[in-house]
Amino acid sequence: MPNNFGKAIASGALAGVLWGWVALLVGSLSGIFMLEASFAQSIAVFAMGGAIFGVVATGFIVAGLQLRLFKRVVAGSIVVSFCLWLVLRVGGAALSTMDADRYHVVTYETAQGFVLALCLGVILGLLLRHRENNAAPA
Amino acid sequence: MEKALDRDVLWSMVVPALVVFALAFALVVVAYGFDDAFHDFRHMIGMPCH
Numbered sequence: 001m002p003n004n005f006g007k008a009i010a011s012g013a014l015a016g017v018l019w020g021w022v023a024l025l026v027g028s029l030s031g032i033f034m035l036e037a038s039f040a041q042s043i044a045v046f047a048m049g050g051a052i053f054g055v056v057a058t059g060f061i062v063a064g065l066q067l068r069l070f071k072r073v074v075a076g077s078i079v080v081s082f083c084l085w086l087v088l089r090v091g092g093a094a095l096s097t098m099d100a101d102r103y104h105v106v107t108y109e110t111a112q113g114f115v116l117a118l119c120l121g122v123i124l125g126l127l128l129r130h131r132e133n134n135a136a137p138a
Numbered sequence: 139m140e141k142a143l144d145r146d147v148l149w150s151m152v153v154p155a156l157v158v159f160a161l162a163f164a165l166v167v168v169a170y171g172f173d174d175a176f177h178d179f180r181h182m183i184g185m186p187c188h
Contacts (some may be wrong), residue, residue: 006155013152018181027182035178042178049168049179059158085183089167092186095170103170103186113184 001023009055011131015124020046022123023116032108050120057081059122073129074082078121085117 017035024046027033032082035042070076089110096103168176169185180187 006150009157023179023182025180029186033178033181037178045176046179049176052161052165052168053183055161056158059162060154084178086177088165089186091166092170096186105183105186109181110184112182125140127160 005062007131007135008058008128009128011127012054012058012061013051014054015058015120016050017047017051017125018050019054019116019123020048020050022119023050026116026119027112030112033106033111053084053120054124055113057084057120058128060084061128062122073123074125075133077125077128078118081121081124082114082117085113085120119130 007058021043024042028035028039029120037045057077057080059076060083063119064076064080065073092103096105166172169180169183171177171180171187177187
């Protein structure tokens with residue numbers, strides 16, 4: 001794990017941007033949801049959304065490592081990313097029960113989101129581990 | 139020396155923690171669209187949306 005929290009956050013933002021573009025690519029290929037905005041605009045929006053997701057997930061990963069909730073960075077990152085996505089998804093389900101017209105659930109999109117959450121964990125974990133290995137003295 | 143240490147702690151721990159805290163709120167806003175900008179992103183990551 002990077003010793004410097006700030007550097008870990010920067011890694012999280014980078015991983016999030018990469019993940020946002022992976023999500024855009026996967027979504028475009030799967031055809032589960034057709035983009036309504038232009039592809040150029042989506043590149044920026046997905047990078048921003050991914051960076052936000054990545055930074056928040058990194059905050060929890062660093063906290064988990066500090067509290068020794070897990071030892072392996074990649075495995076911990078996958079668990080944290082999935083849990084963060086799940087919490088948001090459960091919140092979305094709660095909103096859906098209150099206002100089904102505005103927040104309606106699409107099962108295929110949920111399945112895609114689940115897979116993408118695991119992807120974020122892998123990307124984040126690999127990037128954080130790479131940082132850790134580079135920071136360690138030879 | 140002590141001031142330098144404080145500044146180091148500020149930039150390496152406190153500021154990143156505040157960034158994470160602020161972005162956690164931003165994530166909720168993005169995930170649920172609490173007012174168009176993130177409409178496609180929300181659909182792609184499986185969040186309920188119309």
